[in-house]
Amino acid sequence: MTEAPIGIFDSGYGGLTILHDIELRLPQYDYIYLGDNARAPYGTRSFDVVYDFTLACVRQLFSCGCNLVVLACNTASAKALRTIQQNDLPRINTHKRVLGVIRPTVENIGLYSRTGHVGILATQGTVQSHSYCMEIAKLFPDMKVTEYSAPMWVPLVENGEADGPGADYFVKKYVDNLLKADPQIDLIVLGCTHYPLLYQKIRRYTPPHIRIMAQGDIVADSLALYLDRHPELEQYCSKGGITKFITSENPRKFETLASIFMGRTVKAEHVDICVCGS
Secondary structure, eight states: OBBBBEEESSSSSSSHHHHHHHHHHTTTOOOEEOOOGOOOOOTTSSSHHHHHHHHHHHHHHHHHOOOOEOOOOOOHHHHTTHIIIIIIIIHHOOTEEEEEHHHHHHHHHTTTSSSSEEEEEHHHHHHTTTTTHHHHHHHHHTTTTEEEEEEHHHHHTTTTTTTTTHHHHHHHHHHHHHHHHHHTTTEEESSSSTTTGGHHHHHTTTTTTTTEEOSSSHHHHHHHHHHOHHHHHHBBBSSOOOEEESSOHHHHHHHHHHHHHHTSSOOOEOOOOOOOOO
């Protein structure tokens, strides 16, 4: 292997919230962010389609030289990560690694909930996979987990309506429905990387005693620990503090929205992503 940036992948723009916090936590490394915006959102797609799309994007980042790729997408982490890790990496390259966002999030849940009642707000795909329930059961078998999909939140964010008055209705609706399902919830996990863009509205309609858990800081800390534990991989992560952005969509459109997510001007390049067999 040769030195190369760390790859950060999401189906759309939500993974930029993860990238933002990773940059703050680990500014010394180089990164390549790939947004498969032309085929987003992944949340309502089948397991097979999400797997095919995610594997194609992982291969794209590997072709850019990345030795380590973070799936900054809950749907991809839920529907594709394990198969890629177990079946594809041994065939592609045994030295490369792909990480997700669900496991590090779950590992921190025990630090935040006192009642043992946890709510998960996520996309339809993540909820249907029950990945959070399964991972939480492994580490915290006595916890009661309530999952609820918030299908309108990603379109609101990706259409620039996160701060608009129209978002309030759907934010309140999904929060109310989740808490109606289990009034004892004292922790809500935002199980989609888009949702932090709605944080202020979610906080407004959530009782003050309930904690709201976003993933950015957690994933960034987890990545730092992973690199510390794996110096044999860390040495091949290039260190120049440079981030490159690529998208399967129109790069000018991507730049406009990504600049809002990142809080700075973003320049992007277009890339064609080929799914095997297509």
